[in-house]
Amino acid sequence: MSRRSLAIAAATATALTAGLLTALPSASAAEVRIHDIQGAGRQSPLAGQTVAEVPGVVTGVRGYGSARGFWFQDPDADGEAATSEGVFVFTGSTTPTVKAGDSVRVSGTVTEYVPGGASSGNQSLTQITKPTVTPVESGAEIPAAQQLTADEIPDAYTADGDLNALPLKPDAYALDRWESLEGMNVSVTDARVVGATDAFNELWATVKPDENPTRRGGTRYGSYTSQNGGRLQIQQLVPISEHPFPKANVGDVVTGTTEGPLDYNQFGGYTLTSRTPVETEDRGLTRETTREQDRDQLAVATYNVENLDPGDPQEKFDKLAEAVVANLRSPDVVALEEVQDDNGAKNDGTVSAEATLKKLTDAIAAAGGPRYDWRQIDPADKQDGGEPGGNIRQAFLFNPDRVSFTDRAPGDATTPTEVTTVKGRAALTHSPGRIAPADAAWKDSRKPLAGEFVFRGRTVFVIANHFSSKGGDQGLTAATQPPNRSSEARRTEQAKLVNAFVKDIRGKQRSARTVVLGDINDFEFSATTKALTADRALRAAAYELPRAERYSYVYQGNSQILDQILVSPSIDDFDYDVVHINAEFHDQNSDHDPGVLRFEP
Known part of the structure; x- marks a missing residue:
């Protein structure tokens, strides 16, 4: 069911x-x-x-x-x-x-x-x-399907306000057009896939192929007013036991004419429920590979490994390892998000993640990568959110042949790291350490992990983050427009704390190099990102990418940014790449794409 x-x-x-x-x-x-x-x-x-x-x-x-x-x-x-x-x-x-x-x-x-x-x-x-x-x-003629084409769906997405109180204007707004067809027989022909097949046997396609396209076949969500009204979820009424749902990737095509009633559900809104088996054509999307960093460049990456624990199949560890080695080209530092404790979701008080990290680093070495060392801090049991019992946290992997970690009185789950000076330069009181772990902004959420790295004699501060999720936000098809994004307030408070910490580092040493990265769980244009970059303390690397490349996650057919890397002003020349290996594919090893930043400190 x-x-x-x-x-x-x-x-x-x-x-x-x-x-x-x-x-x-x-x-x-x-x-x-x-x-x-x-x-x-x-x-x-x-x-x-x-x-x-x-x-x-x-x-x-x-x-x-x-x-x-x-x-x-x-x-x-x-x-x-x-x-x-x-x-x-x-x-x-x-x-x-x-x-x-x-x-x-x-x-x-x-x-x-x-x-x-x-x-x-x-x-x-x-x-x-x-x-x-x-x-x-029996045998009556089924009413002809309303063909859904680019011209059928207005470019304007919706009116603002309580939509239930407004008359439908199907010629003016996309949401009104969809609503005017609720329950009716509709069809699409050769529609491009913009959201890969998921575990619930559904995919997303677009009937407006020119609407904010990415170069790999998706539809980019680039602002709160570019909702992409051509997106449509597709399911099939034929039981999966009789005809398996196709395994499609972004850029593939739902071939021929797909026809059936237009439904509306809580997991995406308007949905074409096909009377006949859904068929797709593979358009050959391949996983990206970034370039290797130059000898004088430090490569720092972020990767959400999606609730990784030792109980996961060895295949998951091997594919993550292959991604780090082959697709990311073995970055010098990798900030991981969603590292679970050593027995995963089993809720028995275990908080150590040593076995998780050993199994991953062993897999990376076996894949031909470096023998990474790691640093992390065990959270207090059941205090950081995520899957109950999993005790997710951020962790640093680093290649000791290329970079060293500066250990300074390693912190614990509840002790905050502060910024001090050592020999006239900025330093952390605890490295690794957590930023303001007792602040209410981090209640039931992951606390930022800060550490000092040294590359070719120069210190780089790295802060790994996993901000609160978007749970509780209203969807893009909500009855009130614009929809309520209630979760943003929490992330904005978290961002302010990280911003203040970065400014504290710069206050102690103006030339200090700081990289803030991780699963920010928010867009490059969001209030969260604005709070992170306030007073020019940080610069969002996403804005250095071409618009069609600004995404690390695909949700309901929208390619969007959730994972980010931001840099302090002293890092003024860098190369940033979001490496698309997961979010666009039905066979994901994580639902996030990793990103890598290269620069000369």
Whole structure:
């Protein structure tokens, strides 16, 4: 059973049993068609009412999971662009007995179901619940699909405000156009994949191929006002046991015509649910390899290794090692994020990650890379967030043949490192050390790891970060626009602490070289990044990349920056590369792409 089926069924059942959907007098069967149910807004004017003998033709059946049901559509459209002619009939855990092409009449209660619950901020899905289905005939002609093309979806994404209170303007806004087609039979032809197949057998494609393209086939999210309205999630109604979903990468093509009802769910919004097996064509996307650093260049990299622990298959360690050696060309320093303790998610008080790091560094050496040494600080048990019991943290790997680490009274989970001077130069009181670990900004979150490295006689301060996640933020298809990004406030406070620490280093030594890097969990244009770079304490390396290269993560078909490297003003000449080896591929070893910075200290 998929996470979507569970979520849909649970929320709908809760609403019904809690009496949240109050029945009003029945609407007359003679006057009610599907477009009357859908209305010209996002919510049905008949919500809460019972309707009888609503006619239509079945366009798709979801016969698996606990959120079963079918879509049906009125073949006699009313000609109004804002009113959808299709709607979902929710049958819960009961498998529908209808099939595509059946002409039926449906009686039941009109409801507005919010995928993910009201707190998610999502739009609602109009549906008929507690249905009684009366068959009329089999083999009826399925209403012609609305072809989704670049011209069909407006360039403007949405109006601002409470969308539920606004009339639909499908010719003006992309979100309104999608909503006007909710529940209807739609199709795409030869659509480019912009989000690889995931573990839930779904992918993302675009019907607007010229919308902020990356050079590798994706669609870049470059600002809060470039939401990319051509993105569309694609699933299939055919059971995976009968026809496996294709394993597609970004840049591949969903071949031929893919047709089925347009759904709306909490895990991406508008979704084409294909009646027939989805087919894709491999366009040959390959993993990137960066260049090797010059002899006089220090190479510093960041890599989120996604909840790595010794219990993971050896294959994961081997692929991570191959990436470090072959794709990143063995950087001198690698800041790792999401290193778990020695027994992973087992919640027994273990906090050491020595076994995790040994297994990874052994794999790197076996792959032909350097024998990396490491530094890290064990967190206090269950205090740094992440997977329960995993005790994730940042760690430094470094090549002792190229760079040395300056150990200064190594800190612990709760003792902050401070900036002092040694022989007139900036130094850390604890190296490695954590920045302000007791500050409320880091509650249930990873604390920054700071350390001093020496390359060719010059000290470089490196600060590895993993800021708080975006959990709790509203999605791009939220009912209120712009959506609430509540998690940003926490990351902004974290960024201010790191910014102050960097300024403290520079205050002690103006020429000090500092690299701040890691999974910032926010965009290069975000308030978080603005707080990191305030007073020109740091410079975001992402802005030195061509626009089409500014991404390290793909979410809901949007290629975007989450992982960043920032440098202090004294590092004024550098080479930065985000190495695309994971985020665009269905067979990811991590969901993040690593990045590497090269410069001469």
